[in-house]
Amino acid sequence: MNAPNRHLLGIEGMAPPTILEILDLAESYALLNRSGKTRRDLLRGRTLINLFFEDSTRTRTSFELAGKRLGADVINMAVSQSSVSKGETLVDTATTLNAMNCDLLVVRHNRSGAPALLAQKVDAAVINAGDGTHEHPTQALLDALTIRRRKGRLEGLVVAICGDIAHSRVARSNILLLTTMNCRVRVVGPPTLIPTAIENFGAEVFHDMRAGLAGADIVMALRVQKERMSGGSVPSAREYFAFYGLDAAKLAYAKPDALVMHPGPMNRGVEIDSAVADDPTRSLIREQVEMGVAVRMAVLDLLARGGI
Ligand code: ASP
Ligand code: CP
Numbered sequence: 001m002n003a004p005n006r007h008l009l010g011i012e013g014m015a016p017p018t019i020l021e022i023l024d025l026a027e028s029y030a031l032l033n034r035s036g037k038t039r040r041d042l043l044r045g046r047t048l049i050n051l052f053f054e055d056s057t058r059t060r061t062s063f064e065l066a067g068k069r070l071g072a073d074v075i076n077m078a079v080s081q082s083s084v085s086k087g088e089t090l091v092d093t094a095t096t097l098n099a100m101n102c103d104l105l106v107v108r109h110n111r112s113g114a115p116a117l118l119a120q121k122v123d124a125a126v127i128n129a130g131d132g133t134h135e136h137p138t139q140a141l142l143d144a145l146t147i148r149r150r151k152g153r154l155e156g157l158v159v160a161i162c163g164d165i166a167h168s169r170v171a172r173s174n175i176l177l178l179t180t181m182n183c184r185v186r187v188v189g190p191p192t193l194i195p196t197a198i199e200n201f202g203a204e205v206f207h208d209m210r211a212g213l214a215g216a217d218i219v220m221a222l223r224v225q226k227e228r229m230s231g232g233s234v235p236s237a238r239e240y241f242a243f244y245g246l247d248a249a250k251l252a253y254a255k256p257d258a259l260v261m262h263p264g265p266m267n268r269g270v271e272i273d274s275a276v277a278d279d280p281t282r283s284l285i286r287e288q289v290e291m292g293v294a295v296r297m298a299v300l301d302l303l304a305r306g307g308i
Helices: 016-035 058-069 092-097 114-121 137-151 171-178 209-213 237-244 283-302
Strands: 046-052 073-077 104-109 127-130 160-161 184-188 204-206 218-219 259-261
Touching: 016 137, 016 171, 016 283, 046 058, 046 092, 058 073, 058 104, 058 127, 058 283, 092 104, 092 114, 104 114, 104 283, 114 127, 114 209, 127 137, 127 283, 137 171, 137 218, 160 171, 160 209, 184 209, 204 209, 204 259, 218 237, 259 283
Parallel strands: 046 073, 046 104, 104 127, 160 184, 160 218, 184 204, 218 259
Antiparallel strands: none
16 A cells, blocks of 8 residues: 555545545534534644635635644734745745744645645645646545535536636646546536646536536536636636526536536626526535535644545
């Protein structure tokens, strides 16, 4: 058996038993969270630092909550007020935090590979909280947990991931995880927003929502990531919505019991219609956020016990 991984840098290379171990532990944390109990003994005396070079609402807050519910001392580094503004490099920043005996370093960065670079330089366990267009592993794990809780399984489900695939680390991590767990993954979007060779990841490509959603169990809408585009990848927001925005009419192409997901933050009226996003009978968006805390507790627990 391979030695456990000291860091969580991505889904790539993760085997089904590892994914299941994380999901099963996260399931127990989801139940614990609903009961209102905590396990403050588990990470007592450990320090977790959130180091976010890109904005975040869900990921940063849920890592903070997860760490606190397990008893860790949690520090949120305000990068914009740190010595990064004086020119200190990423590696120097991380090694400085490491010298304070930080145990868990949660990193978000706009450059793909930044967390992997830091993992080579620090003693702390590094968790990738989203790096460039590369990976967002805890998002894929929380999405899988949300799907499994509602559908009772992952295997054999048809999952349509729609929209800006090219700039989405969420899409990449989800494709890797869901294909590993034997889901049938489709990507649906305009040719300008679908990376070439995505089929090599095991996803089927569609440019038309009707064909791409036909028979889907899960429809996942993705945010149009304007901050990662150099311009010209999409026409106007109104035109984008007409062709690819997930509304009730397009959702009707999927299975009658298909469920809707979105990692957040949403651009309402661009990639998703409010009527669909806020429909409690179809939308899993709030549950995704809830499962985010549980998954992050499971990840911190496993890493603190030696690795994943
Ligand atoms: N919040 C997710 C991410 O950071 C998705 C998004 O921003 O659209 O990758
Ligand atoms: N889904 C997600 O990562 O959200 P944030 O960017 O708000 O953390």
